Amino acid sequence: MERQPPRIRFLTPDLRLRGVVRFYVQREAHLGGTDLIHPVPARAAPMLEFIFSDAFEIHWCQGAAIETTPRAVVIGLQTHRRVRLVIRGILESFCVVFQPAGLFRLFSIPVLELTNHDYDAHAVIGPSVSSLYQQLGECNTFDGRARIADEFLLAVLRTRQNTDGILEAGNQILQRHGHVRIGDLADRTGYSLRQFERRFAERIGVRPKLYARIARFEAALDCRARSQGRSWTEIAHAFGYYDQMHLIHDFERFSGETPGNLLTEVEQAHRAAIDAVRTGRLSAPRRDAPRLIL
Secondary structure: OOOEEEEEEEEOOOHHHOOOEEEEEEEEEEOOOOOEEEEOOOEOOOEEEEEOOOOOEEEEOOOOOEEEOOOEEEEOOEOOOOEEEEEOOEEEEEEEEEOOOHHHHHHOOOHHHOOOOEEEHHHHHOOHHHHHHHHHHHOOOHHHHHHHHHHHHHHHHOOOOOOOOHHHHHHHHHHOOOOOOHHHHHHHHOOOHHHHHHHHHHHHOOOHHHHHHHHHHHHHHHHHHHOOOOOHHHHHHHOOOOOHHHHHHHHHHHHOOOHHHHHHHHHHHOHHHHHHHHOOOOOOOOOOOOOOOO
């Protein structure tokens, strides 16, 4: 079959889920004999991904180990680049991208143990994931899969009690691209700064200052990928870096690459989506949902 570039589509969840789910993503491609190399730098969002096609190869950055992805996988927040994905043949996946504390809010998972890891979703969440995987796999439309995910996640959310302000604090950091005062967020929750930092790490996976840096890095990379005409110096100023060297330092910390090299990798992996954004065929996302870094 002739090679087709990856197609990436996005849908927002039911309004009642917006506090815990950022968006749904579906990816499809017929790659022929070509490998798709997918970089995985630091990411601010935990995810639940369902793979209905050939399994992805996981190539570790340190060492020669190669693994394959489970059919349903929980992926924790990432603080640095651990792996790259190699995708071959047919690609078809559906992914739930959570809000910062969404995974903890819905499933009470110890997210600190998920940070910089990924696990078989059945083992982490339980047998209900297997049923959800089957329902999603039997549905042949993205809209239909989003509705199935909505129903499943709403049923889970109804069983959960209201939480403290940590979830909203994490959402604020993400929406504002890390431009927040951590002390102010702690004050709004009623916790001392030390209590806030501890609870934030328990519910989101890292301490708030590191999370703010990751959110800024992700947003800066996403913005540069969308706006081909903007320089890295302009991006540095727009996102509150002291100067371009400060931006370069963060990119090396969170991706192991220079900004230019990482942008090239992202452009190769998300070519169709980036072209659609740059030509105006894909509208700009909500402020809280960078959509090119998956």
